Amino acid sequence: MTQASPGGEEAQHPIKLYLVVWGGLFVLSTFSYLVDYFNLQGNLRWSLILLFMIMKAGLIVAIFMHMAWERLALIYAILVPPLVVLVFVGIMVFESDYTHLTRVIFFGAQS
Incomplete structure (x- = not known):
């Protein structure tokens, strides 16, 4: 995806940014699965699952949907x-x- 710069030129986001976000999503998903693996129960379990879900959604919206640059x-x-x-x-x-x-x-x- 290209983004217009003030000078009228097109600038592209570096591939490293997308790879770092992909890695972050992988780590957050791993933490989410570890909540079940360690058999956490009650409010702690649901709080952690929701926290990881919101963090993943925030990364996706900010970077892949380009909301960080809107x-x-x-x-x-x-x-x-x-x-x-x-x-x-x-x-x-x-x-x-x-x-x-x-x-x-x-x-x-x-x-």
């Missing part, structure tokens, strides 16, 4: 909506506990 407005247009959705999901999680509690109180434990 305008800030385009980056905001692509990255802000998923972050807003995550905020709404968090709000729904707190709201679901309240809704469940009010239903238990209202309907009671009927046997």
Whole structure:
């Protein structure tokens, strides 16, 4: 993929960049598999899996989708909506506990 420089010339990204990112993705995938290999359980397991997944997605979006070289407005247009959705999901999680509690109180434990 070429990128226009200010002088009007085309500049290409070095192949080393893509190889380093590919290596980083390989290492992150290895860590993700090691979480299962070492039989980690509970919140630690899911936190690590999600962390590695987000890091891999970030590398892919930044380098292979060329977001690292895009305008800030385009980056905001692509990255802000998923972050807003995550905020709404968090709000729904707190709201679901309240809704469940009010239903238990209202309907009671009927046997």
